[in-house]
Amino acid sequence: MNWGVDGVTVSAGVGQERCHTEENGCYAKTMAVSPLSRPKVDVAADLALQVRADFPILQRQVNGHPLIYLDNAATSQKPQVVLQAVDQYYRHSNANVHRGVHTLSNEATDAYEGAREKIARFINSPSPQQVIYTRNASEAINLVAYSWGLSTLAQGDEIILSVMEHHSNLIPWQLVAQKTGAHLKFIRITPKGELDLEHYQSLLSDRTRLVAVAQVSNMLGSLNPVQEVIELAHRYGAKVLLDACQSVPHLPVDVQALNCDWLAFSGHKMCGPTGIGVLYGKRDLLQAMPPFLGGGEMIADVYLDHATYADIPHKFEAGTPAIAQAVGLGAAVDYLSQIGLDCIHTHEQQLITRLLDGIQQIPGVTVYGPTDPKQRAGLVSFSVEAIHPHDLSTLLDEQGIAIRAGHHCTQPLHRYLKLQSTARASVYLYNTLAEVDRFLEVLAEAVEFFTVALS
Ligand SMILES: *Cc1c(COP(=O)(O)O)cnc(C)c1O
Numbered sequence: 217m218n219w220g221v222d223g224v225t226v227s228a229g230v231g232q233e234r235c236h237t238e239e240n241g242c243y244a245k246t247m248a249v250s251p252l253s254r255p256k257v258d259v260a261a262d263l264a265l266q267v268r269a270d271f272p273i274l275q276r277q278v279n280g281h282p283l284i285y286l287d288n289a290a291t292s293q294k295p296q297v298v299l300q301a302v303d304q305y306y307r308h309s310n311a312n313v314h315r316g317v318h319t320l321s322n323e324a325t326d327a328y329e330g331a332r333e334k335i336a337r338f339i340n341s342p343s344p345q346q347v348i349y350t351r352n353a354s355e356a357i358n359l360v361a362y363s364w365g366l367s368t369l370a371q372g373d374e375i376i377l378s379v380m381e382h383h384s385n386l387i388p389w390q391l392v393a394q395k396t397g398a399h400l401k402f403i404r405i406t407p408k409g410e411l412d413l414e415h416y417q418s419l420l421s422d423r424t425r426l427v428a429v430a431q432v433s434n435m436l437g438s439l440n441p442v443q444e445v446i447e448l449a450h451r452y453g454a455k456v457l458l459d460a461c462q463s464v465p466h467l468p469v470d471v472q473a474l475n476c477d478w479l480a481f482s483g484h485k486m487c488g489p490t491g492i493g494v495l496y497g498k499r500d501l502l503q504a505m506p507p508f509l510g511g512g513e514m515i516a517d518v519y520l521d522h523a524t525y526a527d528i529p530h531k532f533e534a535g536t537p538a539i540a541q542a543v544g545l546g547a548a549v550d551y552l553s554q555i556g557l558d559c560i561h562t563h564e565q566q567l568i569t570r571l572l573d574g575i576q577q578i579p580g581v582t583v584y585g586p587t588d589p590k591q592r593a594g595l596v597s598f599s600v601e602a603i604h605p606h607d608l609s610t611l612l613d614e615q616g617i618a619i620r621a622g623h624h625c626t627q628p629l630h631r632y633l634k635l636q637s638t639a640r641a642s643v644y645l646y647n648t649l650a651e652v653d654r655f656l657e658v659l660a661e662a663v664e665f666f667t668v669a670l671s
Pocket of ligand 1 (some may be wrong): 430
């Protein structure tokens with residue numbers, strides 16, 4: 217895994233695996249699901265029309281209608297290349313990693329570690345060692361809370377979060393605060409639905425040890441000014457963890473440019489399998505942090521009464537990892553990189569501009585979060601005066617349209633906005649303008665039906 221020497225490019229596909237030549241294994245050949253085989257995307261044309269055929273599930277019908285999948289903020293669909301990578305791994309190379317000295321084990325290890333390299337390049341991590349596999353973003357955040365938080369925080373220390381955090385970036389800190397005596401403080405949002413930077417500045421002090429915020433809110437859709445958040449926190453010597461669940465799948469994220477201390481995200485929201493997530497961290501921090509879970513894989517030398525630990529990233533990967541899922545995430549990263557995150561973000565902003573324009577013309581609809589599409593990622597939460605979000609979701613489902621209804625794992629934010637629950641439509645690279653129009657049409661019909669029925 218000679219990261220520095222290799223100098224492979226960002227768009228490297230599966231076929232470019234450095235140690236898989238024609239002679240030493242058929243991995244490169246049988247894993248020939250390289251996204252490089254798909255035609256290059258024409259940036260001027262509609263992205264969705266060029267990629268839809270890559271996603272088998274988009275061909276199915278739901279309740280007699282073509283599926284319109286607008287629940288991407290909960291999980292994304294998977295392209296053929298990812299399904300094939302997982303399938304091929306099990307069919308051809310399945311073995312445990314870092315253990316056996318036999319061909320399959322070596323292939324499995326190369327595939328698993330090769331995926332780590334792809335992910336590292338994807339977020340511009342200085343090294344693949346700083347990419348730790350977890351089960352999901354929740355586990356990545358818990359890792360930091362239990363390892364760094366429990367060993368570092370003390371009575372009187374302060375942790376700054378925001379009122380818009382997902383429960384996954386709230387509960388771990390509540391647990392750690394209860395155990396250490398640290399205090400939680402919360403950045404408010406402005407009436408426009410943006411992170412209140414002035415309020416943030418008033419919370420920062422020499423007692424601040426950690427700032428943990430979402431780069432993109434999964435309820436408000438707001439693109440938070442994380443660069444400023446990080447710079448300000450560092451002035452007080454505080455560390456910053458970014459919850460990048462809604463950013464890494466949708467826009468270019470560069471951990472070195474951001475200078476964040478940790479970054480957490482899930483594979484399943486970025487075309488990858490469930491069961492795999494990532495924690496990126498700065499090298500010195502990760503090396504200083506004690507292990508989170510103990511077991512096989514994470515050790516150097518074990519005695520009956522003590523043990524020494526493996527170097528990062530293995531120190532944090534106890535037990536047999538999610539190998540096939542990691543390989544699948546590697547294929548997802550190849551796929552997304554080849555299309556280009558800039559291209560995906562631009563496409564989503566077009567969809568959201570149309571969605572925001574249309575939805576605001578429907579009577580009785582309230583939209584949450586920034587009104588300017590440029591300050592948003594690809595999701596919109598809203599409520600309709602006369603219809604409960606769950607009823608709305610059921611009505612849309614009857615027409616094959618999948619949206620989310622509920623509190624979206626942000627109960628405190630809903631309470632803050634004096635809401636019980638909301639509906640949320642969220643887009644990804646494969647959604648078309650026609651789908652957005654169909655969603656608006658069905659929504660308008662539902663609103664009209666309920667308004668007439670209730671009057
Ligand atoms: C989805 C999400 C999470 C949690 O991700 P899991 O995959 O459920 O661990 C955390 N934060 C945000 C902003 C999310 O959207």
